[in-house]
Amino acid sequence: MSQPKQTATPSSAPMERPPLLKRINLQQYVVYLGFLAIFLFFAIVLRDSGFLTVRNLSNIVLQTAPATIMAIGLVFVLSAGEIDLSIGSIVAVSALAAAVTINAYGMAAGVVVGLGAGLAIGLVNGVLVAYVRLPSFLVTLATMGLFAGVARSLTDLRSIPVTDSAFTGFFGSGALLGIPSLVWWTAIAILIGHIVYRETRFGAHVLATGDNNRAASVSGISVPRIRLAVMMLSGGLAALAGLLYAGRLQAAKYTLGETDLMTVIAAVIVGGTLLNGGKGSVVGALVGSLMMGMLNNGLILMGLSVSDQMIVRGLIILAAVAVSLREKAR
Amino acid sequence: MPRFSRLSALAAACLVSTSLFAADGATVGPHGEKPTPAASVTLTDAEIAKIKEGKYSAALVWHEMSEYTGAVDRGAKDEFAALGIDVVAQTDAGFDAARQQADVETVLAKKPTIILSLPVDPATAAAVYDPARKAGVKLAFVDNSPAGYEHGKDYVTIVSDDLFQMGSKAADAMATALGKKGKLGYIFHDADFYVTNQRDQAFKKTIEQDYPDMSIVAEAGMADPARAEEIAQGLLTQNPDLDGIYVAWAEPALSLLSSLKAAGNTKTKIVTLDLNEPAALDMVKGGNFAAIVADEAYNIGRTAARAAAASLIGKEAAPFLVVDSLAVTKDSVLDGWKASLNKDAPESIVEALK
Structure with missing residues (x-):
């Protein structure tokens, strides 16, 4: 295959001059440096407030697991030059569908139905974007509202308890080899996501599509199929996030995932994925997601009032996004 | 619509409980409790001194922030301050039960002795508060308590309106x-x-x-x-x-x-x-x-804070405390x-x- 594999700097960027190259190289590490800076700040300021305890740090990883999984899907979607605003609603629909099915038919059926619901919504999004050729922003803006409504009507606003201990262990509070299941899910998803994104033909096609879809099409890539695939991938991963939420909370409710969209977009962008396609990083998204979780955690532990937490969090995200996006302006 | 947003937090409770409605001209608690006036929660000077000696701390884990929650929050903070209890964290779950779960876990890092909270989703809130309950934190609730929790054993009290x-x-x-x-x-x-x-x-x-x-x-x-x-x-x-x-x-x-x-x-x-x-x-x-x-509303916060503090020195509160209203x-x-x-x-x- 003659498709260029994407490298640390986009090889397609025309006429790069050395000073700019240098800056872009540094900017590659912005998310890691930012993460480290925030971590060190909290570690020092909150040294007596339990921030550095293993329990608290592992809480951050567990709490961000669903958002991290959603972020992986969004890296693919954004890299292909699309966006998926419906992930929050997919989380709710999948979690509720899974919970209802688990209570009636057991865990396996519930997982299949939950993931199936996410893939099906992804398919709807994908067909409308890839074959009906509607802009993904508008399609998923509409399906976000549509499926939020479906989630509400699915159980008439009721929350559904999930008592199947196999399910809650596997997707929520369980552990394997002393490592919590949510950490396993995060690690496995990141590993697979990273390999697919960096090392496979599919990953290269996604990037080529996002970078310049006409060029991609000319070089033999089926752009519609790539678009359909990334929307379904995003739907499937959002559904997995829904299962993780349901497992951890031992319940599903229509509000699950509702507030996650902005956090996930911020995590992905801060992690070095371009909003308009052609470049991205799965590992960056993980670090971005952990950074968001660490911010929430640290600002609460600092004893700030809720309004102050929101202001400070907003400013830090703004700064991080500004730094990571500034270089990418053309 | 600050109040209405709070109402929706209570919707879930209605669906799991059947004994909600006032029968004979009295407010009934979410689990059918008889109401007790908030004024029944009192502390003597000696008791206050004892609480102050304990150097306790509290976290406020709210369901959302509104004018109403703000008043409850101020009441709780003022009462805790009067009792020498340090408020170490405040959170807002934005009506998201999963976020409230994360908030409870997060504030536990500060090892609070008390958590005051309004459960986003009482029907399924046990999983949210279990880490705190197991850590021996005194839980006092506004409006509702997690399904399956027992008064006196798992939580101190519920404070609400009459x-x-x-x-x-x-x-x-x-x-x-x-x-x-x-x-x-x-x-x-x-x-x-x-x-x-x-x-x-x-x-x-x-x-x-x-x-x-x-x-x-x-x-x-x-x-x-x-x-x-x-x-x-x-x-x-x-x-x-x-x-x-x-x-x-x-x-x-x-x-x-x-x-x-x-x-x-x-x-x-x-x-x-x-x-x-x-x-x-x-x-x-x-x-x-x-x-x-x-x-x-302010008094709801004060009462919940006082009842939770009183429980630290072994004073039990009634299961369902109600504050007055005024025309x-x-x-x-x-x-x-x-x-x-x-x-x-x-x-x-x-x-x-x-």
Whole structure:
């Protein structure tokens, strides 16, 4: 295959001059440096407030697991030059569908139905974007509202308890080899996501599509199929996030995932994925997601009032996004 | 609509509990508890000194932030400060149960002795509060407790409004405004909501039982508050000669006010619940609003904080504590604002009173 594999700097960027190259190289590490800076700040300021305890740090990883999984899907979607605003609603629909099915038919059926619901919504999004050729922003803006409504009507606003201990262990509070299941899910998803994104033909096609879809099409890539695939991938991963939420909370409710969209977009962008396609990083998204979780955690532990937490969090995200996006302006 | 947002937090409770509604003129707790006045929670100087010695700390894990939550929050903080208890964290779950779960885990890093909270989703909240309960944290709740939790063992108490009293005081205020006679309209919340249902029914019951010369001649259920204006309009078209109208809470009452104004009606009196600046302003200026019944939200926070602190020195609180409410009229609006929200009345109202 003659498709260029994407490298640390986009090889397609025309006429790069050395000073700019240098800056872009540094900017590659912005998310890691930012993460480290925030971590060190909290570690020092909150040294007596339990921030550095293993329990608290592992809480951050567990709490961000669903958002991290959603972020992986969004890296693919954004890299292909699309966006998926419906992930929050997919989380709710999948979690509720899974919970209802688990209570009636057991865990396996519930997982299949939950993931199936996410893939099906992804398919709807994908067909409308890839074959009906509607802009993904508008399609998923509409399906976000549509499926939020479906989630509400699915159980008439009721929350559904999930008592199947196999399910809650596997997707929520369980552990394997002393490592919590949510950490396993995060690690496995990141590993697979990273390999697919960096090392496979599919990953290269996604990037080529996002970078310049006409060029991609000319070089033999089926752009519609790539678009359909990334929307379904995003739907499937959002559904997995829904299962993780349901497992951890031992319940599903229509509000699950509702507030996650902005956090996930911020995590992905801060992690070095371009909003308009052609470049991205799965590992960056993980670090971005952990950074968001660490911010929430640290600002609460600092004893700030809720309004102050929101202001400070907003400013830090703004700064991080500004730094990571500034270089990418053309 | 700060109050309405809180109502939705209680919706879940209605669906799992069947013994919610006031039977014989009294507020009933979410699990059928009998109400106990908040004033029953007292501490002697010696007890306060003992609590202060303990160097305890508390975290406030709210469901969302609104004017109402803000007043509860201030009450809790003031009481904790008076008892020498350090408030180490405050969180806002934005009505998301998963976020509230994360918030509980996060604040536990600060090892608080007390957590005050309003559960986003009582039906499934056990998984949310279990880490705190297992860590031996004293839990005190506002409005509701997690399903399956036992009073005294798993949590200290639930503090809420005296909902029946609120509706009943609205009826008394209406009677006062109309000289105990007249024809009434009744706009109630037509949904399965614990808070509004109890208040609405208390209004109706009090009018029927205590005021023989007053009668409810027109009723309109409001399922969707966004459609309040159409509902009010319909009620007024069919009954243009009403002396007074009760509305379940202040926001839709403002829709009614605009309908009355459009019809040039300055005579029909409105009584509603929950403080609201535009409604209070109309009342102060001698408009249609005759009275607004408000709860002592600030006192909910104080009571929950005091009950939780008392439990640290082995003093048990009753399972369901209720705070008083007050009917605020033009003459009592400044004091009423202070008593309900522990805040000065807004500038516009102070100005209008001059």
